[in-house]
Amino acid sequence: MLLSGKPHADALRRGRFSEPTRIYLLTSVLLGREALFKDLTLGRLLVAELREAHELGLVHSLAWVVMPDHLHWLVQLERTPLNELMRRVKGRSARQINQRLSRSGALWQHGFHDRALRQEEDVRAVARYVIANPIRAGLVRRVADYPLWDAVWL
Template structure:
């Protein structure tokens, strides 16, 4: 069966997952995590891509990224990140061969409804995996940066939904932390996981119709029913 063409749109957020080949460990030491994040910081600026959320697990990564006008920059970023990390780990371990699965998964996200939901999904990965008790206890996700004062130097971009949570940085951080601590609705988890697995859109039927008009393509695997609203 031929691959489904990837949907990439300028200025829209994209939830991306890339896994290690055969689920092998990609990040074994703190230096591995630090190297990947250093590359992400450098490449996002070079390619003009916004980073709204991330989480580096031991054998895969979750990213929430928004390209500008050039949609090809998203693929360029993922290719460069994968290539740099592969060369780094091969050199450290004295090995050759691939480190990642050949194709990363991606899903265009409906900003006004699911952007915060996807951020929460990404930053709660270590909690769901029972690696930590709280999101703030995990060092390698964007949650700690998100709770920093944005007036200080930080490379995490300000997503529009986070900025609407309150009139001040302190209020936004407080409300987002409360949002993270809320129980995630089951249908929200199913929607995000299913959309990512199938390369579908993370959004409601209105969003699907909107993207079909933009792309001129039929979006298959439509979800049945309307998902519950998040915060």
């Protein structure tokens, strides 16, 4: 039993199970839901970090969309645990964005949401859901009109 008296509560806060080769849908939100990524230059700084994580072999990036105040990222995990991956991407992007804005301090909300896909799930359907976020949010009528997304199937 955990010291808090709440079964599993502390364990959930401490970390996640990161399974190499498993596909995860990751979501992270900017602090105060600040819509910084309306500025494409700032959004592209985050995209550069996503691409670097892919190029370094930390993940196999399947699809992503950078919304004005949050990120959805569909990845196949490689050798880096989820918490380290997100700490790296959020930390490095925060430094780059803060430097660009001549400010300091937290950029992202603490933590992130992850969902491991089941083997029977249609990964392409999840990817379509991810990249259609700007349409559902009323930002564009067609995915092609939104500049901050990508998927490996294109």
